[in-house]
Amino acid sequence: MALLELRNITRRFGKLEAVSNVTLDIAAGEFFTLLGPSGCGKTTILRMIAGFDAPDAGSIALDGRPLAGIAPEKRPVHTVFQSYALFPHLTVAGNIAFPLEMAGRTRDEIRRRVGDTLALVHLEDKGDAYPHELSGGQKQRVALARGLVNRPRLLLLDEPLGALDAKLRERMQGELIALQREVGVTFVFVTHAQQEALALSHRIAVMNAGRIEQVDVPEVLYSAPRNRFVADFIGTINLVEVSVTATAPDRLELAAAGLGALTTAPVADAAPGTRGALALRPEHVRIGRAGAPATLKNRVEGTVAEYLFLGDVTVYKVRLADGSRFEALETNAGAGRAQFHAIGERVTLQWRHDAGVFLRD
Amino acid sequence: MKRRVWLWGAALATYAFLYLPLAVVVLFSFNDSELNASWVGYTTRWYRVLANDTDMLQAAANSLFIALAASTAATVLGTMAGIAMQRWRPPLLAFLVLTPVAMPEILLGVSLLLFFRQVLDLTLGLFSILAAHVTFSTGFVAIIVRARLAGMDDSLFEAARDLGATPWQSFVRITLPLILPGIIAGFLMSFTLSIDDFVITFFVAGVGVTTLPLQIYSMIKVAVTPEVNAVSTLLMALTLSLIVLAARFAPETLRARS
Numbered sequence: 001m002a003l004l005e006l007r008n009i010t011r012r013f014g015k016l017e018a019v020s021n022v023t024l025d026i027a028a029g030e031f032f033t034l035l036g037p038s039g040c041g042k043t044t045i046l047r048m049i050a051g052f053d054a055p056d057a058g059s060i061a062l063d064g065r066p067l068a069g070i071a072p073e074k075r076p077v078h079t080v081f082q083s084y085a086l087f088p089h090l091t092v093a094g095n096i097a098f099p100l101e102m103a104g105r106t107r108d109e110i111r112r113r114v115g116d117t118l119a120l121v122h123l124e125d126k127g128d129a130y131p132h133e134l135s136g137g138q139k140q141r142v143a144l145a146r147g148l149v150n151r152p153r154l155l156l157l158d159e160p161l162g163a164l165d166a167k168l169r170e171r172m173q174g175e176l177i178a179l180q181r182e183v184g185v186t187f188v189f190v191t192h193a194q195q196e197a198l199a200l201s202h203r204i205a206v207m208n209a210g211r212i213e214q215v216d217v218p219e220v221l222y223s224a225p226r227n228r229f230v231a232d233f234i235g236t237i238n239l240v241e242v243s244v245t246a247t248a249p250d251r252l253e254l255a256a257a258g259l260g261a262l263t264t265a266p267v268a269d270a271a272p273g274t275r276g277a278l279a280l281r282p283e284h285v286r287i288g289r290a291g292a293p294a295t296l297k298n299r300v301e302g303t304v305a306e307y308l309f310l311g312d313v314t315v316y317k318v319r320l321a322d323g324s325r326f327e328a329l330e331t332n333a334g335a336g337r338a339q340f341h342a343i344g345e346r347v348t349l350q351w352r353h354d355a356g357v358f359l360r361d
Numbered sequence: 362m363k364r365r366v367w368l369w370g371a372a373l374a375t376y377a378f379l380y381l382p383l384a385v386v387v388l389f390s391f392n393d394s395e396l397n398a399s400w401v402g403y404t405t406r407w408y409r410v411l412a413n414d415t416d417m418l419q420a421a422a423n424s425l426f427i428a429l430a431a432s433t434a435a436t437v438l439g440t441m442a443g444i445a446m447q448r449w450r451p452p453l454l455a456f457l458v459l460t461p462v463a464m465p466e467i468l469l470g471v472s473l474l475l476f477f478r479q480v481l482d483l484t485l486g487l488f489s490i491l492a493a494h495v496t497f498s499t500g501f502v503a504i505i506v507r508a509r510l511a512g513m514d515d516s517l518f519e520a521a522r523d524l525g526a527t528p529w530q531s532f533v534r535i536t537l538p539l540i541l542p543g544i545i546a547g548f549l550m551s552f553t554l555s556i557d558d559f560v561i562t563f564f565v566a567g568v569g570v571t572t573l574p575l576q577i578y579s580m581i582k583v584a585v586t587p588e589v590n591a592v593s594t595l596l597m598a599l600t601l602s603l604i605v606l607a608a609r610f611a612p613e614t615l616r617a618r619s
Contacts, residue, residue: 077523
């Protein structure tokens, strides 16, 4: 049985349906992420789980027990707020002790657990400091410690890394994974940063306009997006408008206006004539000089419009015959300067017969 | 250098403008003369006269009692109103609470008099003064408490509930300590408003009870004796110590916030 079950949750604010008929199961011990652009309803879901808001329709159950009508303080669920919401008049130790005091723990137990939790987040020497004396990363760790100290069944995290700079953010991502593994508490994480979601989560629910578009493990979400929104939102992807011309057991034959015949991996019931998009990740596309021998099944010609040298990889933006742009990514392992393709150079792009994903309209 | 001299000059002139009249009152309360005209010599006689003036002492006791009771009641009501205004924003509440603050005192005095006499048929006295003072002080407390809350992250109060605090625990452990400087400032504000209020008190005092400002006014109708200076000096000392206290307990209400 799932730890947390959301069943057909709907929440309206006036005319706007912020959350539409969302159903989700989250298992104990999972690092689960709600990912989507701002305003997609992910924070509203979090607030309904925490008890600050209630669904207009549907039910939420924790450990099989419905949460409807249960006040936030009675739910074994704690939240790490985007702003951290550390109590400014209490010390770090006072902040971390707060949930234990509210739960009526003994003085000895509180002292011991506050000490343990400070050690867990590497802030042993900051117990007597006040929140305004801490750096952003330290505040973040205190907020995490405060949320975890009373061992909630569920820890909700509302864009907790949003306020940190890029470097610190990366480090905190690592700490967050380690922390979750160590304490074993189920995390429900909300973010609009897709890379963060991919790096941290066991499973991700991609949301758009109040609906869940796809729930999957990061690898599947990335390599087999179910629709254009997911494909476009996660990572970078090339989308080519196509229609199915023929089906085969090992591939789908497609026609793209202006680019000719292409193939991709087969999908269920895509009859000839079905319209859709071919979605192709830049790292599957091989770039070479125009007229290079064909080694892969799919092949289009174009002109380099722009390239970004990123150190480990180079991203080429290539203009195709039909005027659309295509991205190809080349790793720079062992490549010398001579291998680069200059702006304006004619190039050939190739990819395997099953590298792309056909997304039906 | 020239600029600095000019600045110091302007500052001194401003301070003199503000404080010279007060200094004169204090000085002349020690003047050994019946008239408030020229300096004759040092004496503490007027304080002895004051100590034996039972009418004045009674008025002072009334004023103190009214100020304490009215500002306590106004602080409780105003704090509740301030929190409600910030948190739930009920329609009309802000308007209703803040109207007495903006209303001309003379209007408030007349309408309270009419209300107490014609509508409630109340005998004017301590209670009517007290009720009037609570009426005009509550709005000030509400404004200050609300301003304090407005500068705070709302998720602090959600975090308290989220971490297991009941609404009452959340109020006592989180909300109250955070708005306490505002509450203290509001209390002191009401206290000073109440203790020197003349216009409204004049309308609702009736005949039996008098307060310090009313008593002083009735004295200077006869003649301004140095006894008035003495009582003013004491009043000033009280107000000053309140400000010092406020600075000690709630430094951020008096200091510019960084």
